[in-house]
Amino acid sequence: MNEIALLVAATFNAGTVLAIAALGLLINEKAGIVNLGAEGMMLCAAVAGFAAVVYTGNDWVGFLAGMGAGALMAAAFGVMVIWLNTNQYATGLALSLFGAGLSAFVGVGYVQAKLPPRGDYSIPFLSDIPFLGTALFKQHPLAYFALILMAAIVYFLFKSRAGLVLRSVGESPESAHALGYPVRRIRLLAVIFGGAMCGLAGAYLSVIYTPLWVQGMVAGKGWIALALTTFATWRPARVLLGAYLFGGVTMVQLALQSRGVAVSEQLLSMTPYIATIVVLALISRNPAWIRVNMPQSLGKPFYPGG
């Protein structure tokens, strides 16, 4: 019983990283921009956040540093694809490779570094509830932030005028431009938001989740977050659901490993990625499903006045 509660808690924790990153990417994809640099941004943010905590001892400074690093890289990406009209996919891939290299280079001195002792985040009373307390109420505040973020994004996208404008820019930038909306500025802001959320997720990974820094420690979570937006057909609630699902697959795999199930460790480590591919293939079988929700101009450059 307690073991299951711990598994749920671990799933919640692992899903949080994916959820925050994927919700951020959802916003910039709703504005019509695909940023394949998620992995690189998360890596840079992870090392930036980790270093900040090493120096200041304050986790929240670490989160801010991570968000800053992610936002900065996203802004550079945004200027390239939005104003210089570089190819979004190629630029995103370059950003990922660049981020991996830069984080490894900067992170050399931090591989052995230790963080101050990690705190206990149990919520008084609630965490004493049998089973549920352990499963749900001993998480870091950012785990609950992911839930709030999802609700806020739902409200923003589907209830507010600003969200409507954002969706219209991703749907048809030409029409939005003709109506007088500053398409490029809106897209840049959306990209920066996406970068900041990837950064927050990266910092959470190195400061809370692991908590340590090793080269390449994001280990494909950026790519999974990217896949999640498609998996969720760009619906925020489904993104959250998908994030916990993938978090769960990762945790079950670890649990099986620790019990010495006689399957090779490498095969088990593959499961989250195989799950990603299978789910993407299944979703692509129903084009209507994607077509209705997918931002119609996703990945396409926009030339005002063209």
Add this chain to the structure above:
Amino acid sequence: MLAPRLEIKHVTKRYPSVVANDDVSLLVAPGEIHAVLGENGAGKSTLMKIIYGATQPDAGEVWFDGQRAHIKNPQEARARGISMVFQHFSLFETLTVAENIWLGLDKSFSLTTVRERIAQKAVEYGLELEADRPVHSLSIGERQRVEIVRALLTDPKVLILDEPTSVLTPQAVERLFAVLRKLAATGCSILYISHKLDEIRSLCTACTVLRGGKVTGIVDPRAESNASLSRLMIGAEPPTLVHRDVVLGDVALTVRGLTLASDQPFGTALSDVSMQIRAGEIVGIAGVSGNGQQELLAVLSGESTRAPLGSVTLFGADVSQQNPRARRAQGLHFVPEERLGRGAVPSLSLAQNTLLTRAATLVGKPPVAWIAPPRTAAMASDIIARFSVKAGGAQASAKSLSGGNLQKYIVGREISAMPKVLVVAQPTWGVDVGAAAQIRAELLKLRDAGCALVVVSEELDELFELCDRLHVIAKGKLSPTIATRDASIEKIGEWMSGLWTPEVADAQA
């Protein structure tokens, strides 16, 4: 005497290769419905862009309500009360009607007030709209209504409509005209851009004619005839087509009881479509776009091979699931609606583009299927000469040709293959009057030579001019056939809304 609502004084706009507007002046009074008439490329769109602030003139002035106006961008134009309904709608497919309209309005409204005001305008002008439907589920006519309501809600002083009727049934055109007359009566000036002479004569109270970027006449269209307007527009009267009597041959192409779901998310399913085309006749298929034309054309051409066996036969042989190449080998050729991208590869030369449909005669048998550039070039030169295509030779890229010339080239490529059956979609869409007349004449010549033709078009005038028999397609169903000489625009218009009477269908069966 009121100041004119809008006055254009001696506007000139040059582009690198062409003078789009050459000393153009235009005077629009309050409450006037003013036509701007001209062929494609006459400079109508450039002039409207200048008025709407989307581009700046090189010389000349724009005056609005008696004051000089420098309109730098569309927002400023809208703030002054200039609204525009675009030919290709600027709507967002996945958003609802109300959301689309909201995006075009001032920030100060809430979605609820927008809904109320939509309902209010709907009653006032008879423009029914369901505010919460997503736009992708609307018909083309309904989408235009959304655009018009969006424009009306800004309380425009000048409303610009760019070729608004090209997507409407004749009945919908009448309803649109009623709305526009009502709007003009409230003092709003309307600029009506079109090349359709009948419409301009029945709707507009003034008309400025453009040809080659210059004003060739300012007239009262009600006092003009089609011939006199046409002379102003193209400098000549349109050539009349010679129709010879039909000499019917064997049954060429048959579609029998074809029911087929669309493979596109927002497509139209075909439902029990049957038709028969004989050698030596042209059969027209009328209908508002999006009623199954794409799906039917795909089945006829072979781009879609999902039709059930036995539903499409060519000279008695079942071709339902054969691809276009196999059908071409049996004499069926196809001219698609999109010239660039489907009819021709934009970046390749005209010579290379012959390979798209003529490879069978140009390329040897595998395994030595070499392409012989001199032979493709020779074929391209032949087509250019025979169909008087204006192009920089066989090596010119397809995208360097104007729409009309590329269409002449593509139609020419298929005609010179001497097809036994030719399926043509929108033969003269966006083609200037001269080239259109030439293409139609070539299609008629092909008919007289014993080819069976299917022409799918949204232009009723064209179908009436060209075809021996007509069908109408509406919501994926095909009407019974009617001889063109027994048909009237009104009747076909009714059929386009899906209202053909069962008795007619029974009589045909």
